[in-house]
Structures are given as structure tokens and as C-alpha cells.
Amino acid sequence: MDLHFGDSKPTDDERAAVDALLGPPESSWEGAARDEMRAADLRWARGGREARERRDLLLPGLHAINDRIGWISEGALAYLCRRLTVPPAEAYGVATFYAMFSVKPRPATVLHVCTDLACAAAGAAGLCAGIEARLGLGSGVSVERSPCLGLCERAPAALAITAGEPVRTAVSAPATVEAAVLAASAPDSADEEPPAATAVPQAGQPGLTLLSRVGVVDPTSLDDYRAHGGYTALRRAFELGPAGVIREVTDSGLVGRGGAAFPTGRKWQATASQPDHPHYVVCNADESEPGTFKDRVIMEGDPFALVEAMTIAAYATGAHQGHLYLRGEYPRAMRRLEHALAQARARGLLGDDVLGQGYAFDIEIRRGAGAYICGEETALFNSIEGYRGEPRSKPPFPVEKGLFGKPTVENNVETLVNVLPILTMGAPAYAAIGTGRSTGPKLFCVSGSVDRPGIYELPFGATLGDLLTLAGVRDRLRAVLLGGAAGGFVRPDELDIPLTFEGTREAGTTLGSGVVMAFDDTVPLPRLLLRIAEFFRDESCGQCVPCRVGTVRQEEALHRIVERTGADAAGDIVLLREVGRAMRDASICGLGQTAWNAVESAIDRLGAYE
Amino acid sequence: MTVIPLGVPRRLLEFTIDGAPVRAPEGSTILDACRAAGKDVPTLCQGDTLAPKNACRVCVVEVEGARTLVPACSREAEPGMEVRTDTERARHSRKVVLELLASSVDLSTTPRVAGWIKEYEAKPDRFGPDAARLNEEPRVDNELYVRDYDKCILCYKCVDACGNQWQNTFAISVAGRGFDARIAVEHDAPLTDSACVYCGNCIEVCPTGALSFKSEFDMRAAGTWDESAQTETTTVCAYCGVGCNLTLHVQDNEIVKVTSPHDNPVTHGNLCIKGRFGYQHVQNRD
Numbered sequence: 001m002d003l004h005f006g007d008s009k010p011t012d013d014e015r016a017a018v019d020a021l022l023g024p025p026e027s028s029w030e031g032a033a034r035d036e037m038r039a040a041d042l043r044w045a046r047g048g049r050e051a052r053e054r055r056d057l058l059l060p061g062l063h064a065i066n067d068r069i070g071w072i073s074e075g076a077l078a079y080l081c082r083r084l085t086v087p088p089a090e091a092y093g094v095a096t097f098y099a100m101f102s103v104k105p106r107p108a109t110v111l112h113v114c115t116d117l118a119c120a121a122a123g124a125a126g127l128c129a130g131i132e133a134r135l136g137l138g139s140g141v142s143v144e145r146s147p148c149l150g151l152c153e154r155a156p157a158a159l160a161i162t163a164g165e166p167v168r169t170a171v172s173a174p175a176t177v178e179a180a181v182l183a184a185s186a187p188d189s190a191d192e193e194p195p196a197a198t199a200v201p202q203a204g205q206p207g208l209t210l211l212s213r214v215g216v217v218d219p220t221s222l223d224d225y226r227a228h229g230g231y232t233a234l235r236r237a238f239e240l241g242p243a244g245v246i247r248e249v250t251d252s253g254l255v256g257r258g259g260a261a262f263p264t265g266r267k268w269q270a271t272a273s274q275p276d277h278p279h280y281v282v283c284n285a286d287e288s289e290p291g292t293f294k295d296r297v298i299m300e301g302d303p304f305a306l307v308e309a310m311t312i313a314a315y316a317t318g319a320h321q322g323h324l325y326l327r328g329e330y331p332r333a334m335r336r337l338e339h340a341l342a343q344a345r346a347r348g349l350l351g352d353d354v355l356g357q358g359y360a361f362d363i364e365i366r367r368g369a370g371a372y373i374c375g376e377e378t379a380l381f382n383s384i385e386g387y388r389g390e391p392r393s394k395p396p397f398p399v400e401k402g403l404f405g406k407p408t409v410e411n412n413v414e415t416l417v418n419v420l421p422i423l424t425m426g427a428p429a430y431a432a433i434g435t436g437r438s439t440g441p442k443l444f445c446v447s448g449s450v451d452r453p454g455i456y457e458l459p460f461g462a463t464l465g466d467l468l469t470l471a472g473v474r475d476r477l478r479a480v481l482l483g484g485a486a487g488g489f490v491r492p493d494e495l496d497i498p499l500t501f502e503g504t505r506e507a508g509t510t511l512g513s514g515v516v517m518a519f520d521d522t523v524p525l526p527r528l529l530l531r532i533a534e535f536f537r538d539e540s541c542g543q544c545v546p547c548r549v550g551t552v553r554q555e556e557a558l559h560r561i562v563e564r565t566g567a568d569a570a571g572d573i574v575l576l577r578e579v580g581r582a583m584r585d586a587s588i589c590g591l592g593q594t595a596w597n598a599v600e601s602a603i604d605r606l607g608a609y610e
Numbered sequence: 611m612t613v614i615p616l617g618v619p620r621r622l623l624e625f626t627i628d629g630a631p632v633r634a635p636e637g638s639t640i641l642d643a644c645r646a647a648g649k650d651v652p653t654l655c656q657g658d659t660l661a662p663k664n665a666c667r668v669c670v671v672e673v674e675g676a677r678t679l680v681p682a683c684s685r686e687a688e689p690g691m692e693v694r695t696d697t698e699r700a701r702h703s704r705k706v707v708l709e710l711l712a713s714s715v716d717l718s719t720t721p722r723v724a725g726w727i728k729e730y731e732a733k734p735d736r737f738g739p740d741a742a743r744l745n746e747e748p749r750v751d752n753e754l755y756v757r758d759y760d761k762c763i764l765c766y767k768c769v770d771a772c773g774n775q776w777q778n779t780f781a782i783s784v785a786g787r788g789f790d791a792r793i794a795v796e797h798d799a800p801l802t803d804s805a806c807v808y809c810g811n812c813i814e815v816c817p818t819g820a821l822s823f824k825s826e827f828d829m830r831a832a833g834t835w836d837e838s839a840q841t842e843t844t845t846v847c848a849y850c851g852v853g854c855n856l857t858l859h860v861q862d863n864e865i866v867k868v869t870s871p872h873d874n875p876v877t878h879g880n881l882c883i884k885g886r887f888g889y890q891h892v893q894n895r896d
Contacts, residue, residue: 003780004805006796074797087780088796089805090773096785103797371787388784393664393684542764542784542791544665546703549710552742552789560738575736582706585679585699586667593678 003087005078014076017068017165021060022083031082054084056404058386062095063328063367070110070163071102086386097388097541099147099370100161100328107142109162111184112329113175115145116290117481118152118447120531121523122174127156130177141184147372147535148290149173149329152447152517153199153454159329160184169331193332196301199293201452201471209421209433209441210414211457214301219336222343225304231349233423237312238357240423245316246272249419251427253439257414258284258375259483259513260590261501264419267409270399271317274407281314281322282384282403282410286368286375288327289484290535291515294443294455295413299326299333302417303340307363309416311354312423314361317409322363325380328370337365372539376589377410378402379541390543391589414443414514434460438500442514446471448481449520458499465495467516478521479606483512485532486594488601509601525608526562529599533558536595547592550583554596561609569609576603625691640682640693641669649695652704652726654711655765656683657815659878660775663766668707668726671695679703701730708732713741714789716761719819719830742789748827751800754808754887756827757793761820764791768812768821776880781805782812810886814869814879823867823887836861844871847885852876854885865889 010018019025025032061080065072072095081088095101113131115124128145135141141160151157157173158180170187172179183190197203197215204215218224225231237245250265271279283306287295299306310322326334341363344350352360366384368374374383378392381403402408418440422430431439438460444467447453451472458467464480477492488509490497497507504511519528537551557576561569580596587593602608620635627640627647634643639662644651655666662684670679674692679700682693694700708727712734717723727734748758764784772782781804785794795804813821822830829835840861847854854877857869868886872879 002778006803077796087773087783087805089781089783089794092794092796092798093783093785097787388787393681537788540788542786542788543766544667545707545710545763546667548764548789548791549714550706553710553713553737556737556741578702579706579710582703582710586670586703586707587678588664588667 003081003085005082005088006074008073008075008078010073010075010079011069013068014065014073015079017064018061018076018080018083021064022054022057025083031079055086055386056384057084058086058091058094059366059369059383062091062098062101063369066101066369067163067167068165070108071104071106073103073105077103084386090387094386094388097371098328098368101369107140108164109141109160109184109187111141111143111180112146112149112159112161113143113180114147114149114151114155114157114159115531116148116535117485117517117528117531118148118291118453119156120528121448121519122155124156127158127175127177127180131158131180134177134181135184139185146329147538148288148292150287150293150296150327152291152293152445154194155447155453158183159331160187160190161331162187171332196297199297199454200301201454202456208457210298210417210443211302211455213305214297217302219301219303220339222304222340222347222349225302229424230304231308231355233420234308234311234315234349234355236423237315238355238359242272242316242318245312245423248422248427249316252418252422252430253437254415254418254422254430255438255501256411257418257442257514258412259289259486259510261511264411264415267399267411268313268317270397271319271407271409274400276400276407277318278321278406279317279319280403280406280408281310281317281319282377282380282408283310283322283324283363283416284375284377284380284410284412285324285326285330285333286380287413287513288329288372288375288539289486289513289515290532291447291481291484291517292445292513293447294445294514296330296333297455298413298417299330300336303333303336304344305417305420306337306413307340307344307350309419310363311350311361312419313409313411313416315354315359317407319409320360320362322361323384323403324363324365325368325374325384326365327368327374334365334367341365371541372535373541373589373591376591379589380410381408388541390541391591393588435498435500435502437502442499442511444499444514444516446516446518448518449474449477449523450518460500461503462499463495464490464497464499464516467499468495468518471516471518473518474520476520476522477518478523479519479525479602481515481517481519481598483510484515484517485535485598486590487512487515488597489606490601491605494605508605510597525602525606526558529602529608530555530558530562532598533595536591540591540595544586544588544592546583546585547587547589547595550579550587550592551595553579554583554599558599565609573603573609576600623687623689625687625689625693627693628695634687638687640671640673640680640685640687640691643687644671644682644693644695651682651695652722653683654720654723654763654817655767657767657770657817659872659880660767660770660815663770665765666707666711666763668704668711670700670703670707672697672700705730705732709734709736711763713737714743715763715818716758717763717818719761719822720763720817749800750824750827752802752808752824754824754883755810755813756822756824757801758820758822758827759792761818762793763818763820764793765817767815767817768793771811771815771880776878777807777809777811779805779807779809781807808883808887809881810883811880813886814881825866829861829866835866840866847881849882849884849888854881856881856885858889864893
């Protein structure tokens with residue numbers, strides 16, 4: 001290919017930001033300044049195959065520029081493209097795909113104010129207005145309304161990001177106008193975030209499996225982790241051998257906790273048995289489902305557990321490289337995990353010789369940049385590879401052709417950490433928890449109109465009512481959203497639904513990712529449904545027609561009926577149903593297929609527009 | 611002489627389409643098999659010279675056992691598959707997809723789509739007069755071709771043709787996301803400031819007329835474009851020795867545009883700037 005990089009030049013800062021990631025350019029072909037051009041540069045051209053394989057550094061490169069400058073200029077993009085041999089048009093397509101990047105100048109500080117379900121119910125609209133009134137024009141802060149920041153237990157929430165060297169972040173939650181403005185204007189003097197354990201009302205209680213260490217161990221200390229049972233599961237894995245680990249996971253009945261509930265053992269087996277190599281392990285930590293924050297709490301409160309679990313998954317499936325794809329809105333989880341990886345490497349728990357067993361494995365963190373769709377497993381691969389985060393058509397499935405076209409096992413954080421108790425307690429003991437077809441413990445993210453929002457761990461089989469009682473549900477409950485924005489609403493008289501995959505299916509709803517959002521009758525339901533529709537319209541990648549246009553037409557119809565009911569709304573409800581049916585049947589991926597679920601359930605089960 | 615590549619013999623797969631047994635070579639798509647069996651499955655984003663992108667979803671069919679409908683253009687046929695092309699469910703999705711598209715972009719220059727809209731009883735007007743549309747003015751920033759995003763259905767064919775599937779110039783990509791996604795060069799600059807080499811291969815594959823020759827665009831604007839009055843003559847390009855085939859579209863004794871036959875095993879419909887646009891000298895009669 002003959003790439004054309006244009007004439008725009010990077011500023012010194014932009015060049016430094018890219019060079020900090022990639023090292024200085026080796027020749028003027030790679031973008032070194034002309035006056036540094038050595039005579040030798042004129043006689044040879046580098047590039048070609050070797051350089052093109054660095055495409056996967058595009059997303060980290062865009063982050064490097066955005067973190068340092070706050071936005072991505074033409075010159076900066078051209079320089080990054082020259083360094084990576086990526087066509088500028090494609091890099092522009094990638095940069096404009098993600099919500100956290102800007103290709104237009106903007107202030108160094110961006111304050112993301114969450115306006116999603118839990119925060120909207122907790123008064124995010126007023127918060128936004130208050131912040132904007134206080135900051136005014138020329139304040140040097142760009143206030144942006146954001147989809148779910150994953151801080152639902154402390155709604156309403158705001159996240160300030162100030163570009164510079166280094167980039168600084170500050171979280172304000174529950175946010176007041178004063179606290180959010182302080183976080184944006186002086187991130188270093190903003191209040192420290194409360195420890196992860198405050199999101200776990202059960203923290204420290206006996207009987208917990210997945211959350212047993214959150215709030216008990218020091219998340220920055222490997223020794224503390226080991227003193228609380230850490231790395232016994234990995235030792236057990238080495239005793240069992242890869243086939244033995246897969247057998248245990250299969251026998252445990254573990255199914256994926258991300259929403260699709262696919263048997264984990266089968267996925268691992270399918271990957272392990274692929275003749276094509278290398279194999280990859282990917283941890284999907286792009287938790288962006290509105291109402292979901294369990295993965296963040298695990299990563300912040302017990303990061304070594306995830307590192308250990310990924311190591312086990314890799315050992316079982318024959319992978320030597322793991323990628324942890326973490327959503328960009330989780331700066332503290334990022335810091336904790338980076339620290340955990342460094343500790344594990346220093347102590348021989350990652351690297352060329354894990355635990356002295358002659359097995360090589362390491363993990364690389366990849367930071368997302370604000371795109372819900374990147375939680376879709378194949379979109380996530382595209383994102384890591386430096387392409388737009390658009391889902392791929394399946395088949396082929398990731399176990400056959402996944403990351404970089406190689407066999408890949410992808411699991412989310414909660415699924416992976418379940419592997420630790422499976423190995424330490426043994427498959428039969430694990431399978432005895434829960435019900436026959438939904439085995440093990442399950443995490444639920446409870447938020448909204450409850451007294452004690454947070455992450456709860458319960459064995460499968462507890463009812464929705466049990467869980468809400470635990471969380472302190474308030475009077476005048478109007479509706480419960482199960483499974484997040486892609487899930488469905490249930491009525492207050494349906495609280496006896498058992499929280500299992502089969503129980504929710506029989507009740508005509510879904511467990512999804514484990515979201516339980518309670519709304520009392522002060523929350524205007526049509527506005528909530530509008531927000532859900534807006535979320536999907538905003539997060540659609542735009543690749544396929546049913547989702548790209550369908551989400552827009554649905555939002556328009558919901559706008560029309562926001563104040564209407566009965567016969568006045570009937571025509572638009574027919575339209576919503578017809579578009580929704582086509583989206584469910586004909587969209588490429590789960591985003592379009594589920595975008596209509598919650599609104600449909602509100603119409604059918606709650607009688608939202610009657 | 612046209613060379614017909616034979617390739618390795620392929621196994622025949624047996625499956626059914628609408629209940630009737632069919633046989634198709636291994637590696638065929640459902641669409642290939644449907645067409646061989648004489649079934650008319652509508653397609654918009656599918657291209658005969660490009661890997662299927664299955665973005666438009668108008669070719670969806672029902673496959674027994676699949677949770678969702680599957681795109682016929684990209685799903686490979688498998689032995690024992692039971693495909694149904696004309697069920698109520700498939701027809702419903704096609705209808706809605708046609709409505710969604712026709713309500714958001716101008717399909718007036720898209721071949722065959724008017725017939726499908728009628729056949730599937732699609733009513734694009736039912737989303738109301740305020741339904742969001744692209745409503746963008748055509749971009750005329752060079753003398754060779756025009757980009758009219760108001761007609762673009764984001765099929766990705768131009769991106770694939772400009773990129774690694776044919777031209778390897780990588781001048782265009784999809785930028786933005788969702789309903790705001792657009793085909794764009796870097797920083798959405800004018801074409802003249804981009805990496806474009808004006809081969810026009812993107813026009814060759816565009817299914818809707820969103821990309822068109824400036825000559826065609828001007829004649830349409832003047833009301834003089836008349837396809838029924840045009841003749842097509844395939845000849846050999848005289849510029850260099852490669853021997854690419856050109857199809858000259860002639861109206862009133864003037865060449866109005868140049869395409870290239872897709873079944874040519876050398877060029878597969880691709881040309882360079884000279885073959886595609888360099889025809890004025892032919893009709894310089896002074």
C-alpha cells in the first residue's frame with residue numbers, strides 16, 4: 001500500500017505523547033523530523049509487514065494523544081499513522097468511533113456526568129444543569145452527558161478527566177454540584193473515592209465465595225492476597241493439568257455470567273482443541289451495561305483474583321498471551337490491575353515461568369474508549385486489533401477465529417473469578433451451590449430505589465424478593481429492571497421470580513448480566529424508556545441497517561408518545577413492535593437484537609402506555 | 611479469449627431451500643444456492659467482486675435451528691441446512707429494512723429497490739414527516755466524481771474496494787458511529803486533500819448512486835440523463851499494455867461514463883484514473 005499522510009505536523013507535545021508509547025522514530029520514514037534525517041534513511045525504506053503488525057497499537061496511541069492533549073489533532077493523527085503504517089482515513093474512522101476521543105479542539109478537562117438509568121433516577125438532569133450554571137463558558141471544562149459510568153450504587157456520578165502529563169482523573173459520587181465542580185477544577189484535591197468494599201453491603205460476612213476477599217484484603221498487596229487463599233487455585237490447576245482443569249470447569253456447570261449463559265467448560269474445550277496456534281485468552285472487562293458495576297468492584301477490591309483466574313484460563317486452553325479489555329471509564333480499576341500485574345510479574349506469577357512450572361503467560365491491559373458495543377465479544381477483538389469496534393459476523397466463532405484471527409477464549413470478569421472456587425472446592429461442591437441448572441454463586445448489582453444499593457452475592461435460586469429485601473427495597477415500588485438496558489422490566493407482584501437462568505426464562509424475562517434496578521412510583525416511566533432508547537441509539541455502531549436506523553425510529557416513536565397513552569399511543573406502539581421485531585431478527589449482533597427488550601417488557605408487563 | 615479459472619474440484623453439499631433439495635459446491639453461500647435454484651432474494655450491499663459485508667440485512671432468510679434470521683449473502687451453506695427464503699418472518703424483516711432505509715436516504719437511483727418496496731409492501735412514509743434523514747447536499751469538490759451522502763446506505767463496498775480488497779489506497783473509511791456514521795476521508799476533508807487516487811473503483815461498486823461520475827451527476831441535474839438512450843460498448847483500454855476492458859456508455863454519440871466488466875478475470879471491474887476518466891480525447895473532434 002502507498003499511504004498518504006498529508007502535510008500536518010504534530011506539536012512537540014503530541015510527538016512526545018506518541019513517542020512515550022512507541023519509542024522514538026528510527027528514521028524519517030517513520031516520522032522523525034527532516035533535519036534529523038540521516039543519509040542512510042535515503043537508501044532504505046522500512047515498513048511493510050513488520051510495521052503493519054503494529055496496528056493493534058492504534059487504540060493505545062490514540063489514548064496517549066488524548067490523555068496528553070485532550071483531543072486528537074490532524075497532525076497528531078498523521079504522526080501516529082506514520083509510526084504505525086496505518087492509513088489516516090482508517091485511523092480517523094477509529095478515533096471518531098469512540099465517545100472519549102475528540103477530533104475537534106476542546107478544553108483539557110472533560111467532566112462526564114452520568115445521565116443513565118440509576119443516575120437519572122437520582123437527579124442527574126438537575127446535577128448537569130447546576131454544574132453547567134456554575135462553570136459557565138470559558139471555565140476550561142467541557143461538561144458531557146455520559147452513558148452509565150458504572151457507579152450506580154453511588155448515583156448520581158461524575159468522572160473528571162484532565163489531560164496532561166500525567167493525565168489526572170477524579171470521581172465524584174454521589175455527586176453534588178460543588179463536589180463535581182471541584183473534581184473538575186482541582187482533581188488532585190478532590191475527595192478520595194471510598195474503598196471498593198463500600199459497594200458490597202455484605203463485605204466481611206461469612207459464607208461469601210466470590211466477594212469473600214473484597215474489603216478483607218489489601219487490594220494492592222500480593223502477600224495479603226496469598227494469605228487469604230490466593231494462588232491455591234492456580235497450584236491446583238497445575239496439579240490437574242489443562243485437561244483436568246477443563247473437566248472440573250465443565251463438571252461445575254459454570255455458564256458465562258455476561259448475559260449469554262454459554263457453558264464455560266465447552267468454550268474452553270473448544271478453544272483448547274483447535275489445531276491453529278497461538279491461542280489467546282481475553283478478559284472482557286468492558287462492563288458498560290447500564291446498571292452493572294460488579295466487575296469494577298471485583299477489579300478494584302480483589303484484582304489479583306482476576307489475574308489468577310486469567311492465568312488458569314490460559315493454562316487450560318493453551319494460551320500464552322492474555323488481553324484484559326477494560327472500559328476506559330474505570331481509572332481506579334486500571335491502576336489497581338496495572339499494579340497487580342506488575343506485582344505478579346515481579347514474583348514469578350506471570351512471565352516466562354509461572355510458579356516455576358515452565359509455563360509462560362502474561363497479560364496486557366487494553367483500555368476501551370467509551371463504546372458499549374465493544375463489550376460484544378467480536379467487536380472487542382476489532383477494538384484491540386486497532387479497527388472500529390464493529391461486531392463481526394458469526395460463524396466463525398471466536399473459539400475458532402477470534403483475536404487476530406486465532407482461537408480465542410473470551411470470558412467476562414465474573415465468569416473468570418468463578419473458576420477459583422471451582423478449583424479450590426472441587427466441581428461437585430461448587431455444583432451443589434444454586435440449582436440444578438444454574439450452579440454456583442451469582443453476583444447481582446442492585447441500585448435504584450433501595451436503601452443499601454451495591455453488589456450482592458447469592459446462590460442461584462434466591463428470589464427477586466429475597467434480594468430486594470436484603471437491599472432494603474423502599475415502599476411504592478413501581479417496577480424492577482432485570483438484566484440491564486438489554487434486559488426486561490418486571491412488576492412488583494412478580495418478586496417471587498427465582499433468580500436463575502431457567503426461572504427467569506420461564507417467567508418470560510432474563511437474568512442478563514445480573515442487574516436489578518428498582519424504581520419507585522416517583523420515577524417517570526416514559527422518560528426512563530426514552531433514556532433506554534436514547535442509549536441504544538447512541539451506542540449502535542451503525543454497521544447494520546436494522547440497528548442503525550431502527551434505534552432512531554424507536555426513539556422518535558417514544559418521543560411522540562412520552563405524554564400519551566391508550567388509543568393516542570396505539571399507532572406508535574404498533575410501529576415500535578414492528579421495528580423491534582425486525583431488529584431482534586435481523587441485526588448483526590446482540591446490541592440490535594436486544595435493544596427493544598426493555599421497552600417491550602415495559603409495554604407488555606407494566607402497561608407503560610395504557 | 612476469456613479465461614475461466616477452474617480451481618480445485620469442490621464437494622457438493624446437499625440441503626434444502628424452501629423444502630426442495632438442492633446441491634451446491636462447498637463454500638457456496640446460501641445466496642449463491644438460492645440464485646442457482648432460481649429464487650429471488652433481494653440484495654443491496656452484496657457485491658459480486660467483494661467479500662460480503664452483510665450490513666444491509668435485506669437478504670435475510672430463515673435457517674432451521676438459528677435463533678435469528680441469517681444473511682444469505684454471507685452465510686455459507688452447510689449440509690443438511692433447511693433454508694426458507696420467503697417466510698412471513700423473513701418478509702417482515704425485509705419490509706422493515708426497506709422502510710428504514712427508504713425513510714432515511716434517497717433510493718431513487720438504486721436499481722430494483724422500487725420493485726422490492728412494492729413487493730414487500732413497505733411504507734417508508736409511516737415514520738412520519740419528522741423522521742430523521744441524512745439530508746445532506748452532494749459534495750462536488752473535484753471534476754471527476756461526486757459524493758452524495760443523501761443516497762448512501764453505508765454498505766461499506768466503497769471502503770472495501772478502496773482498501774485491502776482491490777485498490778489498496780485506503781483513502782476512505784467509515785467515520786463516526788450509529789446514525790451519524792458516514793463514509794469519509796481523513797478529517798472529513800475534501801477529496802482533493804485526501805489520499806484518493808481517483809481510480810473510480812468505488813463508483814463501480816456503489817449500489818445506490820451515492821458515488822457517481824460528475825458527468826452523470828451534471829446530466830441528471832440538467833435532466834438530460836437517459837439510460838434508455840445509451841449504448842454500451844466493451845473495448846480494450848488503449849493507455850497501456852495491461853489490456854483492461856472498458857465499457858463505454860454512450861448517449862447521443864458522447865461517452866457519458868466508463869465502467870468495466872466484473873467478469874473480466876484480470877481486472878474484475880477495476881480500472882485506473884486514465885481508463886475510467888480519461889476519455890475526453892476520444893470525443894475531441896476538432
